[in-house]
Amino acid sequence: MTTAAAPSRQSLRFRGRSFLALVLAPEPPIEAWFVEIDALGKRSPGFFRGRPVVLDVSALTLDKAGLAALIQDLYDREIRIMGIEGAKASMIGLGMPPLISGGRHAEEVEIPDPAPRGTPAAAAQAAATPIHAPKPQGPVPSLLIDSPVRSGQSVLFPQGDVTIVGSVASGSEIVAGGSIHVYGTLRGRAIAGSTGNAGARIFCHKLEAELVAIDGLYKTADDMEPEYRGRSVQIWLDGDTIMMTALN
Secondary structure, X not given: OOOOOOOOOOOOOOOOOOOOOEEEOOOOOHHHHHHHHHHHXXXXXXXXXXXXXXXXXXXXXXXXXXXXXXXXXXXXXXXXXXXXXXXXXXXXXXXXXOEOOOOOOOOOOOOOOOOOOOOOOOHHHOOOEEEEOOXXXXXXXXXXXXXXXXXXXXXXXXXXXXXXXXOEOOOOEEEEOOOEEEEEEEOOEEEEOXXXXXXXXXXXXXXXXXXXXXXXXXXXXXXOXXXXXXXXXXXXXXXXXXXXXXXX
């Protein structure tokens, strides 16, 4: 009797891949921190929807039950946690997000909605199409996009400056490790200095932005001074305050 040879089994293959994630770092008192989170949610519905979020609890004193309660409170606000930093291994129970470490702030930008401390996104934009920039060549990293950025698109360039020759539509976002230049109307979200560059700036021909952020500090449309709406502006960071000035 002839027995057919069993087909050889292929090796199981694993691939490493990095993703952008927002990092939430609650600070005591936690009640006041949640007041800020809730206020942000009212101004910008869908702030965290569809975005991976890492929870950094290193500034808090928690036990296992306290961590579980914190994760549930965030879940109730539609904030889904993909990993936890700054906790003891004994605090991670069954069904909780895994303990992670080793994220590199200068290389792996967060954002989402990043986080800056997050970015607003309408539910219709949850499946936004990202535009990932190639690794830059030359001593001064920069990215030039000579077309408008459409609603639902994200331009991610943590290596340096981003220049848009055109407008940025509502529901889209530009995330740059350096400064952002928009030679058109900025209606979406502009997040500069996303790798910890407090000296980054935002320039636009016409300000109609949903959100601007530099080095994790942000202003939503409701927080912006009305005299700068519709004007050519420069935006920069002075300490912990986002500053604006008209360019014309």
